[in-house]
Amino acid sequence: MRTGKTLEGQDTITGHAGFAHERRTGEDIVVLTGYWTLRGLGDRIPALARALKPYAARSEVHWDLTRLAAVDSVGALVLRRIHHEQRPAHWAIRPEHAALFRRWYGVEIPAQPPRRLPPLPLQVATRYARGALDQSRAVITLIGQFVLDTGAILRDPIHAPWADISATIYESGARALGITALVGSLVGIVMSYLSALELRAFGAPSYIVNILGISILRELGPLLAAILVAGRSGSAMTAELGVMSVTEELDALAAMGVSRSMRLVLPKIVALAIVVPLLVAWTDIIGLTAGMITAHLILGVGIKDFLLSIPGSVPVINPVLGLIKGVVFGVVIAVVASHFGLRVKPNTQSLAEETTNSVVTSITMMIFVDAMFAIAFRSVGLP
């Protein structure tokens, strides 16, 4: 018995497609030979089509397909093309190919649809406006449902999704401690180092406490913590909801009578509203500590002096404002992540798009909210 080796070789599978022109008893005969298959034709389709066109144009030519080694739909399509979708007037085929050709000549190939005109500017504008309206409505619905769910929980706290809330707190909070500490300390070191160079020139090293205290507690701590949470947890939340929609898990939940806003959205909002301010406090402490140590090494500011002068130089409203911002940022991240997660259509591309949208939107929104805070509290807590 011949082994499968021969099957794999070039000889049988890619035996080339070809043809021969014969004259027999005054008739022109085109004999197709070899493998008229996807692999047998390979890149010879244009050349063969060009060579056979003149014969196809003459209806008296006989086509002999009985000597084909094999033919498949690609081969049949080439034949069909050169004969302008018609059968040759005279042809001979093998009986076992009859069904194939009947099938292939029977297929209706729809005409190419006309190319769509590019949309007018007004149409584009209306489409964007409608999209924006649509999204705002969805966000407002999401928040409204959250308020209703919160009311339901206050009335019946036993049935709140505590397990989901605590799992999210662990996932987004406890597991983010390392990265926020790293980023916080690096930023504290950089801030302290750059300010120290300037302050030494002015001969006012003790102002390092004011600079670090206000910038880290009021601005950098909250923003850094929130941006890291948006990147870590916001994207994960969107992807989680998105995959659930792709795999019909959302429908399964709904069919069990479980509210998706109660089980999936509310835990995220509640958990992030708790976790982000805690992470802000953590980042603040680490950032300040790193800044303090740097100041000690560069400016020679004593650790004890530094700590004792914090209450005097940094009004207490600054860390409080930072924590409040943390709560708002947490809610923003969770709402944005849930909103985009629930918009994912059941396909992979939409999943990728909405996850990107989620992270970009929540970071943009947070910087926007931060600016609003800066304006609203411009006369509070600053020297």
Add this chain to the structure above:
Amino acid sequence: MSGAVVALEHVSTAFHGHVIHEDISLTVNRKDILGLVGGSGSGKTTLMREMVGLMQPTSGRVRLFGAPLDALPDARLAALRNRCGVLFQAGALFSALTVFENIAFPLREVRTIDQSFIRDLVYMKLALVGLDSRVAVRLPAELSGGMIKRVALARALALEPELLFLDEPTSGLDAVTAETFVDSIASLQSELGFTVVVVTHDLDLVHDLCSQLAILADRRLVAHGPPQEVMRSAHPFVQSLRTSIRGQRVFGAMSYP
């Protein structure tokens, strides 16, 4: 032409120490339609994945078109897979692509076929599996279960495979759809002459389609041969198949000793 298209040689598989297959040897010859039957979780899909080289058995060897899959450079493996078509259990259509793009995808990878040709071929394949050309613009999420299987079959047939793997092609289809699906595979196979390995527990399908039958039970291949012979086996699993109501209906006309 002789020669085994797929050959399993003493294949054993274990997941995390949990043994699924033990010493399975099986050959599939050219133009065979092999039915691979076994209970749920008996490792049929796993065996199929090993035949395509998507997974390596724990021990033993798989040959595809004569080439041992465990000692093959990636390029050669890709070339071999190119000659196979696989219909996955859940369709595995690309969810972000339309039906048209799903079927066109493998054709575009060939690079020797021009765009207008691809278009015609896609519509040919759609007609081949009995789908209307208007389905072409839809996304997989907008199809019914039966349509997904059809599109997946059209995609599996796109590169004119010599070897077609079907994983439970009729599961989840209604009786009529399943029957037409099986009929179209049977007529395509007789016209194009490819080899088929079909994983199933649909006895009607086995009866209507398969020229060979292999039964997986108790981690082993307990019977292999023409369906009529295999159904005569004394193994308890085959007996239970035979005496099940569907077994009676499908194979009842045959007489057993």
